Amino acid sequence: MHIFEARNKTLTLGEHTALMGVVNVTPDSFYAGSRFPDIEAATEAALEMVASGADILDIGGESTRPGGERIPVEDEWERVAPVLAAVRTQTDVMISIDTRKASVAERALEHGADIVNDISALTDTAMVDVVARSQAGLVLMHKKGEPETMQQAPRYEDVLSEVKDYLANAVATAESRGVAANSIFVDPGIGFGKTLRHNLTLLSELSSLETIGKPILVGTSRKSFIGKLLSKTPENRLFGTAGSVAASILNGAHAVRVHDVREMRDVAVIADAVRTPESVAT
Numbered sequence: 001m002h003i004f005e006a007r008n009k010t011l012t013l014g015e016h017t018a019l020m021g022v023v024n025v026t027p028d029s030f031y032a033g034s035r036f037p038d039i040e041a042a043t044e045a046a047l048e049m050v051a052s053g054a055d056i057l058d059i060g061g062e063s064t065r066p067g068g069e070r071i072p073v074e075d076e077w078e079r080v081a082p083v084l085a086a087v088r089t090q091t092d093v094m095i096s097i098d099t100r101k102a103s104v105a106e107r108a109l110e111h112g113a114d115i116v117n118d119i120s121a122l123t124d125t126a127m128v129d130v131v132a133r134s135q136a137g138l139v140l141m142h143k144k145g146e147p148e149t150m151q152q153a154p155r156y157e158d159v160l161s162e163v164k165d166y167l168a169n170a171v172a173t174a175e176s177r178g179v180a181a182n183s184i185f186v187d188p189g190i191g192f193g194k195t196l197r198h199n200l201t202l203l204s205e206l207s208s209l210e211t212i213g214k215p216i217l218v219g220t221s222r223k224s225f226i227g228k229l230l231s232k233t234p235e236n237r238l239f240g241t242a243g244s245v246a247a248s249i250l251n252g253a254h255a256v257r258v259h260d261v262r263e264m265r266d267v268a269v270i271a272d273a274v275r276t277p278e279s280v281a282t
Contacts, residue, residue, distance in 0.1 A: 001013065001014035001015070002014060002182070002214070002215040002254060003182055004137065004182060004183065004185070004215055005137070005180065005182050005183050006094055006114040006115045006136055006137030006183055007114045007134065007135055007136055007137070009092075009094050009114055011055060011056075011094065013215045013254040013255065014254065014276075015272065015276055015279045016268075016272055017249050017253060017254065017255060017256060017268040017271065017272055018055040018056065018254065018255035018256075019053055019054050019055055019056070019255070019256060019258060019261055019264060019265060019268060020054065020055065020056040020057075020058050020096065020217065020219075020255055020256065020257040020258070021046065021049035021050075021052075021054035021056070021057050021058065021258065021259075021261045022058055022060075022221065022257060022258065022259045023036075023042055023045060023046045023049070023057055023058060023059045023060070023083065023087075024036070024060055024063070025042055025059065025060065025061045025079040025080050025083050026060065026061060026062065026063045026079065029063050030063070030222075030223075030224075030234055031221075031222045031234040031235070031259060033234075033235060033259065039082045039083055039086060042083045043083055043086040043087055043090075046059070046083070046087045046091075047087065047090060047091060048261075048262075049261040050091050050093050052261040052262035052265060053261055053262070053265040054093065054261045055093065055094065055255070056093065056094040056095070056096050056115065056255070057087060057091075057093060057094070057095050057096065058096040058097075058098050058117055058257060059080050059083055059084055059087070059095060059096070059097055059098065059108075059113075060080065060097070060098030060099065060117075061075075061076040061077070061078075061079030061080040061098075061099070061104075062076045062079075062098075062099065062100075063147075064100075064119050064147045064192075069147075070146075070147075073101055073103050073104055076099065076101065076104050077103075077104050077107055080097065080099075080104070080108065081107070081108075081111065084097070084108060084111055084112060084113060085111060085112070088111065088112035088113075094114045094115060094137070095112060095113045095114055095115070096113065096114065096115035096116070096117045096137070096139065097109070097113040097115070097116055097117065098117040098119070099116065099117070099118070100118055100119055100120040100123060100124060100127075101124055102124045102125075102126035102127040102129075102130045103126075105118070105127060105130050105131070106130045106134075109130065109131075109134040109136055113136070114136060114137055115136055115137035115138065115139065116130070116131050116136055116137070116138050116139070117139040117141070118138065118139060118140060118141065119141045119143055119189070119192065120141075120143065121140040121141055121142065121143075121166070121167070121170040122140070122170055122173060122174065128173065128174055128177040128178075128179060129177060129178070131174070131179050131183075132174075132177055132178030132179050133178075135180065135183070136183065137183045137184070137185070138174060138179055138183060138184050138185070139184075139185040139186075139187055139217055140167060140170040140171060140174065140184060140185070140186055140187065141186075141187035141188075141189045141192065142163045142166050142167055142187070142188055142189040142192065143189045143192035143193050144156075144192065144193025144194070147192075151193065154193040154194055154195060154198065156198065159194070159198045159201055159202065160201060160202065160205050160208060163188050163189070163202060163209075164208065164209055164211070164212065167186045167187075167188070167209065167212055168212050170186075171184055171186065171212060171213075171214060184214050185214060185215050185216070185217040185254075185255065186209060186212055186214045186215075186216055186217070187216070187217040187218065187219065187257075188202045188206070188209065188216075188218065190202060190203070190218060190219060190220050190223060190225070191219075191220075191223045191224060191225060194225075196225050196228050196229070199223075199225040200225070203218070203220070203244065203247055203248060203251060204247075204251065205251075206218065206248060206251040206252040206253060207251055207252035209252070210252055215254035215255065216252055216253050216254050216255070217253070217254070217255045217256070217257060218248040218253040218255075218256055218257070219256070219257035219258075220241060220244035220245060220248060220256070221241050221245075221256075221257060221258040221259045221260070221264075222234045222237040222238075222240075222241050222259060223237075226240035226241060226244060227240075238260060238263065241258070241259075241260065241264070242263065242264065242267045245258065245264050245267050245268065245271070246267050246270070246271045249267075249268060249271035249272065249275060250271055250274065250275055256268065
């Protein structure tokens with residue numbers, strides 16, 4: 001069991017897996033179904049996710065898909081700001097800002113975000129102070145390399161040990177700089193500088209990350225490793241995603257980041273019941 005705190009909000013993790021709904025305010029996300037043409041569409045989709053059971057909304061304005069290019073700070077902020085403002089006025093659910101830029105994170109926290117989802121795990125050295133000052137939540141994710149080139153033959157001596165050490169060091173840095181111990185998620189970064197086998201190894205051995213002492217967030221939704229196994233496009237990976245979400249939960253995930261909240265809520269309910277049958281009424 002973990003109690004995750006972000007600013008003045010609390011999320012109990014353990015018996016029930018939390019769902020983080022993906023709200024991409026980008027024109028180039030790898031999955032076309034997650035690209036919203038305007039503020040109204042993105043806001044409507046976010047609120048539908050909340051109605052379907054999302055515990056966290058993750059709003060992002062820069063695609064970090066393999067091959068994705070970094071965009072200027074102002075462009076990223078202009079994308080996310082109106083959606084963040086619209087969603088914040090209509091729901092109290094936890095909101096995460098998906099960014100690797102401290103200046104974007106700072107503005108988002110000033111405008112109602114509760115969590116920073118940092119795929120670079122504090123590569124922007126100002127990020128940790130931004131999070132600590134705001135008493136915000138923090139997601140620390142492992143990636144190898146940069147999105148532009150990270151899938152060009154990634155190599156590891158021992159992927160599990162290297163990911164675990166990387167995340168443990170990032171956690172230690174965050175806590176030493178003032179981020180609360182109960183305000184941190186760790187994320188193994190499925191698809192970020194990993195081959196198919198690396199991804200499968202991390203998912204099958206996910207519980208080993210529990211030694212870090214933080215709740216585990218996993219994002220597998222519609223990713224390319226599913227496509228490689230099924231020979232299907234992102235638009236046709238819903239059931240593959242369901243299998244990966246169930247596997248993640250049964251192997252130790254406390255939260256899953258998904259595009260399809262309504263469908264994955266059903267998957268999570270079943271996986272949670274299998275994982276902790278004692279929590280289910282006779």
